[in-house]
Amino acid sequence: MSSSPSGGVGGAGGTSGTGGLAGMPNTPAPGPDCTNVAPDPGPAFARRLTRFEYNNTIRDLGLPTGSNEAAAAGFPTEERRNGFDNNADALTVSPLLAEQYMLTAERIAGAAVDTGMANLLQGCTVTATNEATCAESFFTKFGRRMYRRPLGDDDLLILRNVYKVGRETDFATGIKLALMTMLQSPRFLYRIEFGATPKAGEKIVRLDPYETATRLAYLLWASPPDATLLDAAGAGKLSTADELKAQVDRMLDPAAANANKLKHAKEMVANFHDQWFDLPRVLDIEKDAKIFPTFNKGVLGNWQRETQRFLDWVFWDGGGDLPALLTAKVTFADENLAKFYGIPYPAMVGPDGMPITTVQKIDLVDKARGGLLTQGAILGLYAGPNQTSPVLRGKFVREELLCQPLPPPPNDVMIVLPPLDPNLTTRERFSKHATLDACKGCHTLMDPIGLGFEKYDGVGLYRETENTRPVDASGDVVGMTGGKFNGVIELSQKLATSTELRACVAMKWFQYAYGRDYLPELGDTCTLDKIKRQFTAGDYKFRSLLLALANSDAFLYRRVTPTGGTP
Amino acid sequence: MTTRRLGRRAILRGAGVSLALPWLEAMSGRTRRAHAAAPRRLVVFFTPNGTIRENWISPLVTSPTQFTLGRILAPLEAHKQNIVxxxxxxxxxxxxxxxxxxxxxxxxxxxxxxxxxxxxxxGAGVPAGLAGGLSVDQHMVQTLKPGTRFPSLELGVQAGSQGTVWGYSNYRAPGQALPLDNSPRSIFDRIFSDTLIAGSDNSAALRLRAQRKSVLDAVRESYRVLNPKLGAADKKRLDQHLTTVDELQQRMFAQAPTEITAKSCLRPSRSMLDGKGNDNFPIVGKAQMDLLVMALACDLTRAATIQWSNSVGQPKFSWLPTPLTRGHHDYSHDPDKNPDGTPHPTVEVLTLINIWYAEQFAYLLSEMKKIPEDGGTMLDNSLVLWCNELSRGNAHSHPDMPFVLAGGAGGRLKTGRYLKFAGTVPHNNLLVSILNAFDIPATTFGNPAYCTGALAGLI
Structure with a gap:
C-alpha cells in the first residue's frame, strides 16, 4: 500500500483537507501506510432526512403532499457545513422544525386518507369485517417501507394504540393518526443504525442488511430503498461484494427500463454539484450594466443551466471521467447564450420547420472555451459586480478544486477592493497583495491563480485587452508541481490530471456521501486512500467513485458503540 | 360566563364523541387567567444593510426630550412620544x-x-460559523420562563440566507439559530388553528387538539422506546429532538384547554400567503405584523422577532414611487460620491429604502397602540427594538448603529427621548438595559470584554 503513487489527501498532493495551512501546499507529506491498519469506519451518526431527502421519500412512498408546494417546503433551511447541507452533526432540530414536522404530517396524512387508501393499505380492501386486518397490513407492509425495515413490537404497539384512538371516530381517522405518528417517528425522520451484534472483542460490526439497503438507497438516489432493495435485505442478499455491486449496477442502470431510478441518481448528483459549486446562487448574481452592457439578468438562468447540464453530461455521458470536468470541449447553450459568448450556435431546424433556438449540446471549436472554468456561472460568480476578482477566482480553485482551505485575513486589515482605474490593469491594481507583508502570505496562494483568469472579464466574456492594454494571463498554482500556466485552458489541463484535484474530488464526495466531516485521523485517511485508489483504478470515472464509496469499510461497517456510554 | 360555556352537545357534535372526551374538563367552567398586570413583551424589528446616517440622525436636538426627527425617522412623528x-x-x-x-x-x-x-x-473571503452566543430575547425567555404557548416567535419577511449567519437574528444557544417562518399561512396554522378563543367557534380547534395530543403522545413514545437502545452520540441527538417535541406537547397541553379571554384576542382569518414573490414583500410584511400583534394580544408569546429580508438581503423595492431595479444590498455598496465629487444618486435611494422601513415600523407601533390593555396599550407594555447589522452599507461599518427603541416596557422605559452618546459606547450595554427593562438584574451581556454595564440613563 505504501507504494501508492497518489498517497492520501494528506499525501503526495501535499494537502490536508482540514489542516489549514499547517502543511503548506508546497510541503508534500508522505502518504499514509494503511497496510496493517485495521479498518475503522469512523463515527457514524443517525442522519436526519434533509429537505431534499424528505421530499424524495414522500414521493417514493406515493404519498400526496397535501399542498401545492414540496412536502418539506415549510422546513427551515439546513445549516451548511463544509459546503454541504447533509452533515448529520449540523442537523439539529429547532422548535420550529418540530412544529413543521407536525403540521406537515397532518397535511400529508389528511390528503392520503382523503385520496383513497389503496396505497396505504397495500392491497387490503376494507370491508365491514376486516378493518383490523387492513390496519395490520398498513402497519406492517406500508410501515416497512416508511421505517425501511420490518417494524419491531414496540413500534407496532404504538401504532395500534394511536389507531384505536382514531378508530373511535372512524377507520380513516385511525389510519390517519397512525400515519401522522409514523411521519414524526425517529424511525422515519432518521436513518437509525445499530449494526450486527458484536462478538466479544469486536470493535467494528457490519451493518445489518436493512441498514445497508437504506444507506445504498440514500447514497445513490437520496431516496428510500425500493422494494427490490428491501427484499434483498430481507433475504440476506446484501453481504458479498458481488451482491452489492449488482445492486449498484441496477441502481445506476442506464437501460430505459430503469430510467426512473437513474433519474433519482442524477438528481442526487445534481444536488451534490449544486452545493459544491454554489449554483443556486448564480441566479442572484448582480452585475453593473454600465460596465457590462451586453449582460442582462436573463443570462443568469442560461449560465446556471449550462453548468448544470454540463456537469450532468460529464458525470453520466461524456466519458464520465474527472478530466472531462475541466477539459471537455463541449457546452450547453441556447442561441442567446451562444451569442452572448460569441460562439457559433449550430443552425438546426425542428420538425415544424422553424429554427431551433433552445439549449443544445455544442461542440466547442473556440480556443477560449472548454470545461467548467470557462463557463459563465463560475466566472461570473467568482467576480465582482463591476470587475473580475483574482482573489475570489483563486480562492475558488484553491478551496473547492484543491481542497486547501485558506485562513481568514488578519483582523486588523481593512478589506477594500482597489478602485477601478482606467489606466491600470487588474493585475496592476492588485499588485499590493504581493508586496505587503500582511497580505502576501495568503494572497500568494490565491492571486497568482486568479490572475491567470484575466482573459475572462467579470461576466465571463473573453478579452485580449483591458483598458486598451494587452492582458497578461500568466499564472501559478503556487505549491503545485509544474504549477505555472498561461490562461485558463492550460490551467484546466494541469488541474485535470493533478493528484490534488483527484484527492479533492474524493474528499468532497466523502463529505457528501457520508454526511460528516472528514477527520484527519488514520481511519478516515485510510478510507479515503482506498477510495482514491479505486477511483484511480477506475480511470477516474465518476461511476467508479460511487462504487468505491459504496464499497468502503466506512460505508458497510460501523463502530461498536456501547449503548448510552461515552462516544 | 354562561354564554361562553361550551355545551356538551356542541363538543360531541364538533369533535366526534370519543376524541372529545378527554376535553370535557373544558366544560367545567373556564379558569380565567388571574387578573395580573398585562404581560410585558420584547419585539425585535430587524432591517438590513445599514442606513444613511446623515438622514437618520436628528438635525436638531435641544434637549433629550426636545428634538426633531431626521428624514428617515420622520414617519415615526406620530409615535414620537413612544420612542427613544x-x-x-x-x-x-x-x-x-x-x-x-x-x-x-x-x-x-x-x-x-x-x-x-x-x-x-x-464576501471578503473570511469564513465563519453562526453566532457565538445566546441572543438577548432568548436570554429573557430562558430567564423569565413565561410559560406561554410559544417561548418566542420568529417571523420572516422573505428572510433568506438561512443556514448561514446572514439569515438569523435569534439564538437559543451559541451556534443554535432560531429559523424564521416566512409564511403567513404557516404562522396561522401554527398559532391559531388549535387555539381556543372565547366567543369564536372552537369546534375545529378542539378536534385538532385532541388529534394532536394523541399523535404527539405516540410520537414521544416512539422516541422513548428507541432512545435507550442508541449509542451515546445518537442518543444525545434524538434526546434533543424528543425535548423539542416534549416542549411542543407541554406548551399545547400542559393545562386544560382554557379559552383565551383577552378582549382583543380574535382568531384572524387564515392567510393564504406563502410569503414568496419579490413584489409581495410589502403585503407579506403587513400580514406578518398583523399576526405578530394578534399573537401578542392573545398572549401566545412574550418574545417576537420580525426580520425583514436578511443581512445582505436583496429585495428589489419595486413598490416605491420610482421603482428600484437593483437589489437593496447591491445599492448599499455604491459610493457616497461620484468621481467628480458630486453626491452619488444611490444615497437618496438608500434613504428612500430606509424611510420605507420606518413606515413599516410606524405601522407596527400603530397596531400595537390599537390594543387596549391594563396600563394603557399593548405598546405601553412592550419594548420594541429596531436594529440593523450595519451602520452604513458601503463602509460596512459598526460604529453609530441606527437603534430605535419603542414602547414603555410596562413603565420601565421613559419614552419621547433622543439620547446622544459620545465616545465608544458598546451596544452590549443596550442589551443589558433591555434585560433590566424586564426586571432581570443583569450587569453584563454577551462577551464582557465589550460591555461596561447598562446604557447610561436609558432605564
Whole structure:
C-alpha cells in the first residue's frame, strides 16, 4: 500500500483537507501506510432526512403532499457545513422544525386518507369485517417501507394504540393518526443504525442488511430503498461484494427500463454539484450594466443551466471521467447564450420547420472555451459586480478544486477592493497583495491563480485587452508541481490530471456521501486512500467513485458503540 | 360566563364523541387567567444593510426630550412620544473574530459576542460559523420562563440566507439559530388553528387538539422506546429532538384547554400567503405584523422577532414611487460620491429604502397602540427594538448603529427621548438595559470584554 503513487489527501498532493495551512501546499507529506491498519469506519451518526431527502421519500412512498408546494417546503433551511447541507452533526432540530414536522404530517396524512387508501393499505380492501386486518397490513407492509425495515413490537404497539384512538371516530381517522405518528417517528425522520451484534472483542460490526439497503438507497438516489432493495435485505442478499455491486449496477442502470431510478441518481448528483459549486446562487448574481452592457439578468438562468447540464453530461455521458470536468470541449447553450459568448450556435431546424433556438449540446471549436472554468456561472460568480476578482477566482480553485482551505485575513486589515482605474490593469491594481507583508502570505496562494483568469472579464466574456492594454494571463498554482500556466485552458489541463484535484474530488464526495466531516485521523485517511485508489483504478470515472464509496469499510461497517456510554 | 360555556352537545357534535372526551374538563367552567398586570413583551424589528446616517440622525436636538426627527425617522412623528432614538451606540463586539462585516454585525447584533469559526464564506473571503452566543430575547425567555404557548416567535419577511449567519437574528444557544417562518399561512396554522378563543367557534380547534395530543403522545413514545437502545452520540441527538417535541406537547397541553379571554384576542382569518414573490414583500410584511400583534394580544408569546429580508438581503423595492431595479444590498455598496465629487444618486435611494422601513415600523407601533390593555396599550407594555447589522452599507461599518427603541416596557422605559452618546459606547450595554427593562438584574451581556454595564440613563 505504501507504494501508492497518489498517497492520501494528506499525501503526495501535499494537502490536508482540514489542516489549514499547517502543511503548506508546497510541503508534500508522505502518504499514509494503511497496510496493517485495521479498518475503522469512523463515527457514524443517525442522519436526519434533509429537505431534499424528505421530499424524495414522500414521493417514493406515493404519498400526496397535501399542498401545492414540496412536502418539506415549510422546513427551515439546513445549516451548511463544509459546503454541504447533509452533515448529520449540523442537523439539529429547532422548535420550529418540530412544529413543521407536525403540521406537515397532518397535511400529508389528511390528503392520503382523503385520496383513497389503496396505497396505504397495500392491497387490503376494507370491508365491514376486516378493518383490523387492513390496519395490520398498513402497519406492517406500508410501515416497512416508511421505517425501511420490518417494524419491531414496540413500534407496532404504538401504532395500534394511536389507531384505536382514531378508530373511535372512524377507520380513516385511525389510519390517519397512525400515519401522522409514523411521519414524526425517529424511525422515519432518521436513518437509525445499530449494526450486527458484536462478538466479544469486536470493535467494528457490519451493518445489518436493512441498514445497508437504506444507506445504498440514500447514497445513490437520496431516496428510500425500493422494494427490490428491501427484499434483498430481507433475504440476506446484501453481504458479498458481488451482491452489492449488482445492486449498484441496477441502481445506476442506464437501460430505459430503469430510467426512473437513474433519474433519482442524477438528481442526487445534481444536488451534490449544486452545493459544491454554489449554483443556486448564480441566479442572484448582480452585475453593473454600465460596465457590462451586453449582460442582462436573463443570462443568469442560461449560465446556471449550462453548468448544470454540463456537469450532468460529464458525470453520466461524456466519458464520465474527472478530466472531462475541466477539459471537455463541449457546452450547453441556447442561441442567446451562444451569442452572448460569441460562439457559433449550430443552425438546426425542428420538425415544424422553424429554427431551433433552445439549449443544445455544442461542440466547442473556440480556443477560449472548454470545461467548467470557462463557463459563465463560475466566472461570473467568482467576480465582482463591476470587475473580475483574482482573489475570489483563486480562492475558488484553491478551496473547492484543491481542497486547501485558506485562513481568514488578519483582523486588523481593512478589506477594500482597489478602485477601478482606467489606466491600470487588474493585475496592476492588485499588485499590493504581493508586496505587503500582511497580505502576501495568503494572497500568494490565491492571486497568482486568479490572475491567470484575466482573459475572462467579470461576466465571463473573453478579452485580449483591458483598458486598451494587452492582458497578461500568466499564472501559478503556487505549491503545485509544474504549477505555472498561461490562461485558463492550460490551467484546466494541469488541474485535470493533478493528484490534488483527484484527492479533492474524493474528499468532497466523502463529505457528501457520508454526511460528516472528514477527520484527519488514520481511519478516515485510510478510507479515503482506498477510495482514491479505486477511483484511480477506475480511470477516474465518476461511476467508479460511487462504487468505491459504496464499497468502503466506512460505508458497510460501523463502530461498536456501547449503548448510552461515552462516544 | 354562561354564554361562553361550551355545551356538551356542541363538543360531541364538533369533535366526534370519543376524541372529545378527554376535553370535557373544558366544560367545567373556564379558569380565567388571574387578573395580573398585562404581560410585558420584547419585539425585535430587524432591517438590513445599514442606513444613511446623515438622514437618520436628528438635525436638531435641544434637549433629550426636545428634538426633531431626521428624514428617515420622520414617519415615526406620530409615535414620537413612544420612542427613544439612540445616537452613537457602537457595535464593538462585531469588530473581532471570524466572518466579514455583514456576518459579524448580524451575529453579534443580539448576542454581543464574536461568531464561531466555521465554513460559511463571506464576501471578503473570511469564513465563519453562526453566532457565538445566546441572543438577548432568548436570554429573557430562558430567564423569565413565561410559560406561554410559544417561548418566542420568529417571523420572516422573505428572510433568506438561512443556514448561514446572514439569515438569523435569534439564538437559543451559541451556534443554535432560531429559523424564521416566512409564511403567513404557516404562522396561522401554527398559532391559531388549535387555539381556543372565547366567543369564536372552537369546534375545529378542539378536534385538532385532541388529534394532536394523541399523535404527539405516540410520537414521544416512539422516541422513548428507541432512545435507550442508541449509542451515546445518537442518543444525545434524538434526546434533543424528543425535548423539542416534549416542549411542543407541554406548551399545547400542559393545562386544560382554557379559552383565551383577552378582549382583543380574535382568531384572524387564515392567510393564504406563502410569503414568496419579490413584489409581495410589502403585503407579506403587513400580514406578518398583523399576526405578530394578534399573537401578542392573545398572549401566545412574550418574545417576537420580525426580520425583514436578511443581512445582505436583496429585495428589489419595486413598490416605491420610482421603482428600484437593483437589489437593496447591491445599492448599499455604491459610493457616497461620484468621481467628480458630486453626491452619488444611490444615497437618496438608500434613504428612500430606509424611510420605507420606518413606515413599516410606524405601522407596527400603530397596531400595537390599537390594543387596549391594563396600563394603557399593548405598546405601553412592550419594548420594541429596531436594529440593523450595519451602520452604513458601503463602509460596512459598526460604529453609530441606527437603534430605535419603542414602547414603555410596562413603565420601565421613559419614552419621547433622543439620547446622544459620545465616545465608544458598546451596544452590549443596550442589551443589558433591555434585560433590566424586564426586571432581570443583569450587569453584563454577551462577551464582557465589550460591555461596561447598562446604557447610561436609558432605564
Amino acid at each position: 432614538v439612540l445616537e452613537g451606540v457602537d457595535n464593538v463586539s462585531s469588530t473581532k473574530g471570524p466572518g466579514d462585516d455583514h456576518m459579524r454585525g448580524m451575529g453579534s447584533m443580539l448576542t454581543g459576542t464574536e461568531l464561531l469559526p466555521g465554513s460559511t464564506q463571506g
